[in-house]
Amino acid sequence: MATQETVDHKYVYDFAEGNKDLKDLLGGKGANLAEMTNLGLPVPPGFTITTEACQAYLATGREPDGLAGQIEAHLESLERGMGRRLGDPHDPLLVSVRSGAKFSMPGMMETVLNVGLNDRSVVGLAAQAGGNERFAWDSYRRLIQMFGKTVCEVPGEEFEHALDEAKRARGTTNDLDLDADDLRGLVDAYKKIFLKHTGRDFPQEPREQLDLAIRAVFESWNAERAVLYRRQERIPADLGTAVNVVAMVFGNLGPDSGTGVAFTRDPASGAQGIYGDYLANAQGEDVVAGIRNTVPLQELERLDKRSYDELLGIMARLEGHYRDLCDIEFTIERGKLWMLQTRVGKRTAAAAFVIAGQLVDEGLIDLDEALHRVNGAQLAQLMFPRFQLDHDFEPVAKGVGASPGAASGKVVFTSARAVELAAEGEAVILVRRETNPDDLNGMIAAQGILTSRGGKTSHAAVVARGMGKTCVSGADEIDVNVPAKRFSVAGQTVNEGDVVSIDGTTGKVYLGEVPVMPSEVVRYFEGTLDPDEADDALVKAVHRIMTHADAARRLAVRANADTGEDAARARRFGAQGIGLCRTEHMFLGDRRELVERLILARTDTERSDVLAALLPLQRDDFVEIFREMDGLPVTVRLIDPPLHEFLPPLEQLAVDVAVAQERGEDVAKEEALLAAVRRMHEENPMLGLRGVRLGLVIPGLFAMQVRAIAEAAVRVTREGGSACPEIMVPLVGAVQELETVRAEAEKIIAEVVGDSGVEVLIGTMIEVPRAALTAGQIAEAAQFFSFGTNDLTQMGWGFSRDDVEGAFFWRYLELGIFGISPFESIDRDGVGRLVRIAAEEGRAARPELKLGVCGEHGGDPESVHFFHSVGLDYVSCSPFRVPVARLEAGRAAVETVGSDSR
Numbered sequence: 001m002a003t004q005e006t007v008d009h010k011y012v013y014d015f016a017e018g019n020k021d022l023k024d025l026l027g028g029k030g031a032n033l034a035e036m037t038n039l040g041l042p043v044p045p046g047f048t049i050t051t052e053a054c055q056a057y058l059a060t061g062r063e064p065d066g067l068a069g070q071i072e073a074h075l076e077s078l079e080r081g082m083g084r085r086l087g088d089p090h091d092p093l094l095v096s097v098r099s100g101a102k103f104s105m106p107g108m109m110e111t112v113l114n115v116g117l118n119d120r121s122v123v124g125l126a127a128q129a130g131g132n133e134r135f136a137w138d139s140y141r142r143l144i145q146m147f148g149k150t151v152c153e154v155p156g157e158e159f160e161h162a163l164d165e166a167k168r169a170r171g172t173t174n175d176l177d178l179d180a181d182d183l184r185g186l187v188d189a190y191k192k193i194f195l196k197h198t199g200r201d202f203p204q205e206p207r208e209q210l211d212l213a214i215r216a217v218f219e220s221w222n223a224e225r226a227v228l229y230r231r232q233e234r235i236p237a238d239l240g241t242a243v244n245v246v247a248m249v250f251g252n253l254g255p256d257s258g259t260g261v262a263f264t265r266d267p268a269s270g271a272q273g274i275y276g277d278y279l280a281n282a283q284g285e286d287v288v289a290g291i292r293n294t295v296p297l298q299e300l301e302r303l304d305k306r307s308y309d310e311l312l313g314i315m316a317r318l319e320g321h322y323r324d325l326c327d328i329e330f331t332i333e334r335g336k337l338w339m340l341q342t343r344v345g346k347r348t349a350a351a352a353f354v355i356a357g358q359l360v361d362e363g364l365i366d367l368d369e370a371l372h373r374v375n376g377a378q379l380a381q382l383m384f385p386r387f388q389l390d391h392d393f394e395p396v397a398k399g400v401g402a403s404p405g406a407a408s409g410k411v412v413f414t415s416a417r418a419v420e421l422a423a424e425g426e427a428v429i430l431v432r433r434e435t436n437p438d439d440l441n442g443m444i445a446a447q448g449i450l451t452s453r454g455g456k457t458s459h460a461a462v463v464a465r466g467m468g469k470t471c472v473s474g475a476d477e478i479d480v481n482v483p484a485k486r487f488s489v490a491g492q493t494v495n496e497g498d499v500v501s502i503d504g505t506t507g508k509v510y511l512g513e514v515p516v517m518p519s520e521v522v523r524y525f526e527g528t529l530d531p532d533e534a535d536d537a538l539v540k541a542v543h544r545i546m547t548h549a550d551a552a553r554r555l556a557v558r559a560n561a562d563t564g565e566d567a568a569r570a571r572r573f574g575a576q577g578i579g580l581c582r583t584e585h586m587f588l589g590d591r592r593e594l595v596e597r598l599i600l601a602r603t604d605t606e607r608s609d610v611l612a613a614l615l616p617l618q619r620d621d622f623v624e625i626f627r628e629m630d631g632l633p634v635t636v637r638l639i640d641p642p643l644h645e646f647l648p649p650l651e652q653l654a655v656d657v658a659v660a661q662e663r664g665e666d667v668a669k670e671e672a673l674l675a676a677v678r679r680m681h682e683e684n685p686m687l688g689l690r691g692v693r694l695g696l697v698i699p700g701l702f703a704m705q706v707r708a709i710a711e712a713a714v715r716v717t718r719e720g721g722s723a724c725p726e727i728m729v730p731l732v733g734a735v736q737e738l739e740t741v742r743a744e745a746e747k748i749i750a751e752v753v754g755d756s757g758v759e760v761l762i763g764t765m766i767e768v769p770r771a772a773l774t775a776g777q778i779a780e781a782a783q784f785f786s787f788g789t790n791d792l793t794q795m796g797w798g799f800s801r802d803d804v805e806g807a808f809f810w811r812y813l814e815l816g817i818f819g820i821s822p823f824e825s826i827d828r829d830g831v832g833r834l835v836r837i838a839a840e841e842g843r844a845a846r847p848e849l850k851l852g853v854c855g856e857h858g859g860d861p862e863s864v865h866f867f868h869s870v871g872l873d874y875v876s877c878s879p880f881r882v883p884v885a886r887l888e889a890g891r892a893a894v895e896t897v898g899s900d901s902r
Helices: 004-008 023-038 051-060 067-082 121-128 133-152 156-170 180-198 206-220 224-233 284-289 299-303 305-322 349-361 367-372 376-382 415-423 437-445 459-467 520-525 537-552 564-572 583-587 589-600 604-628 650-662 668-680 692-697 701-718 735-753 769-773 789-797 801-815 831-845 861-870 879-901
Strands: 012-014 046-049 095-101 111-115 241-247 258-265 272-280 326-333 336-344 400-403 406-412 428-432 448-451 470-473 479-481 486-489 492-495 499-503 508-511 556-560 578-582 633-637 724-729 761-766 784-787 850-853 874-877
Touching: 012 023, 012 067, 023 046, 023 051, 023 095, 023 241, 023 336, 046 067, 051 206, 051 241, 067 206, 067 241, 095 206, 111 133, 111 206, 111 284, 121 133, 133 156, 133 180, 133 206, 156 180, 206 241, 224 437, 224 459, 258 299, 258 305, 258 349, 272 299, 299 305, 305 326, 305 336, 349 367, 349 376, 349 537, 367 537, 367 879, 376 537, 376 861, 376 879, 400 459, 406 415, 415 428, 415 437, 428 437, 428 499, 437 459, 448 459, 448 499, 459 470, 470 499, 520 537, 537 879, 556 564, 556 879, 564 604, 564 879, 578 583, 578 874, 583 589, 583 604, 589 604, 589 668, 604 633, 604 701, 650 668, 692 701, 692 735, 701 724, 701 735, 724 735, 724 784, 735 761, 761 769, 769 789, 769 831, 784 831, 789 831, 831 850, 831 861, 861 874, 861 879, 874 879
Parallel strands: 406 428, 428 448, 448 470, 556 578, 556 874, 578 633, 633 724, 724 761, 761 784, 784 850, 850 874
Antiparallel strands: 012 046, 046 241, 095 111, 095 241, 258 272, 258 326, 326 336, 400 470, 406 499, 479 486, 486 492, 499 508
């Protein structure tokens, strides 16, 4: 039996009761409809069913107690306000039923328009529209189509085939050419399709239509495409969606009516101006579906200047109110403008930076807020290369540059084929007339999306921008033939598997693969493009925000670099030192033979000879790096991987020796090598003889490396430079291991450094869970910790990165066990807790302990925020990711200040 508290819980809000800050409860669409209502803008009346109602429905499979009565009460209030009843045969009220989650998920969940129409009210609707029977029957066929597909899972293509057949019978390709009789016949055809697939007639009771549509919207939260989109965008799975029930206004009443989508600034470039699409005599879904090519929003000024001027005024007011780019949906019903939705608009990475800077200039936001509104993932997109065009490359078509970038790949015409080829390592371009939500898998898999229909507000454009995918839409010169797996353009035929290139900035399409060149943003970071001299507004905006991020951040940013070339690149990108220099990379190539000799050495003399030969080679490597990083710290990790990684595989070597023996060849050297490989073979080498264990087992190995580091630092210092080496001992699990290595290292350092003034720090890599849990002890012997989160994740989870990502991670992501791979973004609850424990206990034992991270997580935006919160001193990442880490470190700092002030 339901408690009174449950029954009295408020699940439904009138628009006038909400505001834009209630997105958790009312979803983004409902909260913003409420905000516009309270601003006095022309919003059709309606009400919102909360996300809590959805959560309760999904948890139990039934509507929560009290919801039906609240819907009834708000519906009656809506009917009184409109002076009409839902589905009344003579003067019907019709409503739309729309989803609206907290975060925008364009096209991923369901919408049903014209709810309340039936065989009797369609006549009343025609009378209500001044005898416009065409409009009434067009609205009715749309309801059956949307309701059938959305609520009852009737295959959408069957409705589309029936519509195509009706147009063929009329001798047209435009649905506007169908008259009332054509549409009446289409309604009959749709009803038969509905009956065939559901076993029942299309429901005639308006309230039944409403209730079923509401449930369908609830259930669409867990539809496959919605789940996939949430995973892609990292949207939590437990939020649920709100449902908005809104009185219908009609854009399909004739040429003086229409529907459109507008942006207060260009969502592709950030440029100020009038951007959007308009479609006369249409309903809203026609615009985003791209079934007819729209006209630019500016054309509305010629068609309906009064509505156009009113719309521009509302756009300016909304942008000032939200202090951001706004995405607006509107309908004009016989010259009357109605606002159907607004939200902070999705934008490309370039637009995000440009708009943030513009809003600072306009006094709407400050630089802290500007920094908050961009992110590292967007910056990484801006660093991708772009096409390098010359006279050999002429475009064969041009559409709308809907989402910037340069993408080349094999043409595919279905989402399934895109996924299939991408899984085989192929780059693909998904080509469609227009995309729909069912194409999401293919859009994720593809390098870029090309459509022959639609504009900047089509489904393809909006979703691609949100994902950072290159997209060209509305390239109507292209004739796409999906069944035949080809498209034709400019007298040429392009078949599935042929390569095309698309430019999401210019909208141009090229045949073949176009070479690429570095982006302007990369040139800026490398110092070859002065932002003060750049014509590009984007470079100026990036420079401005990066300057503020660097001033605001507490975390230093270092780079992982193993050569002088890498070190130089890292410094150009703004690295403040090297957080990980892997010495094992210095034993490859021509030096591999020396490593083999080291492994084969059976006496101390043989081993010493090899180490003596390696010493000057290592020293020269470090000299080069110290010179490039003059005055900045360089953390050198002593050799870490097992030595057998420098040897041939056991199985291959055994076969080679056996074959050579069979031929009677002299294989004494190979036999000795095989014996050594067998002697060193381990079932699980990543948990075997590696890291600090190598240094303790092979006399002189670590000593040689320490001497090379110290001698290189002294040489650079005496040349007039400044070397700041930090020696890192890997894979320590017990303080005694570190104490033993440190004692030997300090003797060598003291001997080499003398009075040169060089200071060498000695610390350890925290990558074994036991080290994290005994950090207080280890800190007694360490001057710094660097968290090796790659190994810490492997050992914390108990799986090998090399083996498991392809073996079962896909299934874990599919099931929601992982929201994202723990190797990509730090597992805060598990591995992150180990980092926090080690940081706190290490600093408690040694307050001046320097703390950093050098695993791949050091360049991951989400992880950088975590490392800031834990109190680390620096993060280290690959050189190319240094700008991303700098930006995110700044964002973490201003967000922390903001939360503290609140």
